[in-house]
Amino acid sequence: MxxxxxxxxxxxxxxxxxxxxxxxxxxxxxxxxxxxxxxxxxxxxxxxxxxxxxxxxxxxxxxxxxxxxxxxxxxxxxxxxxxxxxxxxxxxxxxxxxxxxxxxxxxxxxxxxxxxxxxxxxxxxxxxxxxxxxxxxxxxxxxxxxxxxxxxxxxxxxxxxxxxxxxxxxxxxxxxxxxVDGVYTTDPRIEAKARRLEKISYEEMLEMASLGAKVLQTRSVELAMAHKVPVRVLSSFAEPGAADNSGTLVCDEEEIVEKRIVSGVAYSRDEAKVTLLGLPDQTGVPATIFTKLADANVNVDMIVQSQARTADTTNMIFTVGRRDAARAVEIMKANQAEIGFEEVRADEDVAKISVVGVGMRSHAGVAQAMFKALADKGIKIQAISTSEIKISVLIDAAYTELAVRALHAAYGLEQV
CATH class of the missing domain: 3.40.1160.10 (Acetylglutamate kinase-like)
Structure with a gap:
């Protein structure tokens, strides 16, 4: 049955x-x-x-x-x-x-x-x-x-x-x-040329859900992937049996015959950047910082550490959800003496833009195309994080829509 x-x-x-x-x-x-x-x-x-x-x-x-x-x-x-x-x-x-x-x-x-x-x-x-x-x-x-x-x-x-x-x-x-009638290459409200995907892998959907796409809840995708449950996303506003309401099938990667290098562009405005200036350049300092945040259930995403101008010191940038920004700053200030940094700053006027695709595993040049597309539009990258099938960058929130459209065009997603 x-x-x-x-x-x-x-x-x-x-x-x-x-x-x-x-x-x-x-x-x-x-x-x-x-x-x-x-x-x-x-x-x-x-x-x-x-x-x-x-x-x-x-x-x-x-x-x-x-x-x-x-x-x-x-x-x-x-x-x-x-x-x-x-x-x-x-x-x-x-x-x-x-x-x-x-x-x-x-x-x-x-x-x-x-x-x-x-x-x-x-x-x-x-x-x-x-x-x-x-x-x-x-x-x-x-x-x-x-x-x-x-x-x-x-x-x-x-x-x-x-x-x-x-x-x-x-x-x-x-x-x-x-x-909505399926999963799109990006938010159609930002890019009118966005296209509905016929199929998307569990891994791609999980990345897109965690990166800001609101179509499916992250835990549901994790569960579907773990139990190999095919999930179809489709509209309840089409008439029953409508031919144009086939939706998007979220399935195992092996069921997708021709894998796209990039399947979609996701964005999230729910980000905040925390900057620590003048950290001691010592082993164990990053562990102390992130232990304090973890103990307070503050989830950290991107992390960038660089040498400061002063000898034997570094600067660090990390991102948290916007609602956790004030708490993260409070935690850092409360532990300033132990950590030893000079100054902490928070910036909520940022956005995370991501490109996702299982084809990244076997194709070179994905990062180069992303960075070039953003550079051509004069968009400065503040932080970068990657996974096997994702590249995310942190940018000024004012450039969110411009970045989404530029990346959508750069990877030819209007032709999906």
């Missing part, structure tokens, strides 16, 4: 009319003989509203931590509403449908409330139900601890829920329905 997991995001669940549209898409797949499980997000904006309610109802006022288990009960309820509404809509269409809460499946997680990780999804009950012809509608983002407490998976967790359910059911594919 062909099992299929379908996931609908918040914009696809935004109101009753969109829920009815999603129901028609589900019904079309069921009519083709698929054994279907559906994972849903809360209505667009609802989770933010629920989080605000927890603030007003006591989490912030009473001093309770935001990871309190009752916080999860509240913020996980948005998906429960849409699961019930979609199941009711499917029943009204004459289909056999039922909602399954996270604790009924069960989607078993650890007890890290507010950011739980899935540990197990026993497939027996859910698999038997869908194989018998029931359309199972499951709230995303929601799980349960082994001692029965409701948990949530963190923002964007519904994508992770869907891929995890697909892996547990050994589904043929996980279809993620959203407000």
């Amino acid at each position: 062909t099992r299929l997991v379908m996931k609908f995001g918040g914009t696809s669940m935004a109101d009753l009319e969109r829920i009815r549209r999603a129901a028609r898409i589900v019904a079309a797949e069921a009519a083709m003989g698929k054994k279907v499980a559906v994972v849903v997000s809360a209505m667009a904006g609802k989770t933010n509203e629920l989080v605000a309610w927890t603030d007003g109802a006591g989490a912030a006022a009473s001093g309770l931590p935001m990871s309190d288990d009752e916080y999860d009960v509240v913020v996980g309820s948005g998906e429960q509403v849409t699961a019930g509404l979609l199941a009711m809509t499917l029943r009204n269409m004459g289909l056999n449908a039922r909602s399954w809460m996270g604790w009924q499946v069960p989607i078993v997680t650890d007890d890290a409330h507010g950011k739980a990780r899935i540990e197990d999804i026993p497939p027996e009950k859910l698999g038997a139900a869908v194989d018998a012809g029931e359309i199972a509608v499951i709230p995303g983002f929601q799980g349960v601890t082994r001692d029965g407490k409701i948990t949530t998976l963190g923002r964007g967790g519904s994508d992770t829920s869907a891929v995890a359910v697909a892996a547990a059911l050994q589904a043929s594919r996980c279809d993620i329905y959203t407000d």
Whole structure:
């Protein structure tokens, strides 16, 4: 039997009319003989509203931590509403449908409330139900601890829920329905010549998701890659069965016959640069710096160290998420005597631009093309980081869109 997991995001669940549209898409797949499980997000904006309610109802006022288990009960309820509404809509269409809460499946997680990780999804009950012809509608983002407490998976967790359910059911594919019709070579709002990719590898998608592309949540891509779950990204706003809504398939690299050198250009404005001037040029100083940051759960991305003008000193640049910039500076100042630097500075007016492609492994000249394209536009590079299939540069935020368009053209991505 062909099992299929379908996931609908918040914009696809935004109101009753969109829920009815999603129901028609589900019904079309069921009519083709698929054994279907559906994972849903809360209505667009609802989770933010629920989080605000927890603030007003006591989490912030009473001093309770935001990871309190009752916080999860509240913020996980948005998906429960849409699961019930979609199941009711499917029943009204004459289909056999039922909602399954996270604790009924069960989607078993650890007890890290507010950011739980899935540990197990026993497939027996859910698999038997869908194989018998029931359309199972499951709230995303929601799980349960082994001692029965409701948990949530963190923002964007519904994508992770869907891929995890697909892996547990050994589904043929996980279809993620959203407000875009696939994964593009770059943001079409910046570059009108951006093209939708027919296929993209797990590794490329993981890099693009972590680098700022908002199409899929990073943890969901990691899970799909680990369990070899094919994931298709497509639009919920096209009519069911529309020929132009084939979306983008996220799959194993081996399934892509002709690998592109560069598949896409990603960007992130959520960056901050921290500069330490006058560091002692001594073994162990960088370890001290990054241990202090790690102990405070501050994630560091790019790192550049260079000799300073003063003898026996160096300067260091590293980047963190913008929301961590002030905390990183505070940590450095609090440990200035131990580390021994002269000055710390923070700059939030920066952006990270990245090119991604599995073809980089076997082709020379990718970095040269990137640096030349940026130089031709007069864009100064402040820091560089690389992986086997990615090159990222830090630039002044004012040049973000110019850099994206220049790199998109430099690698001929409009011809994909």
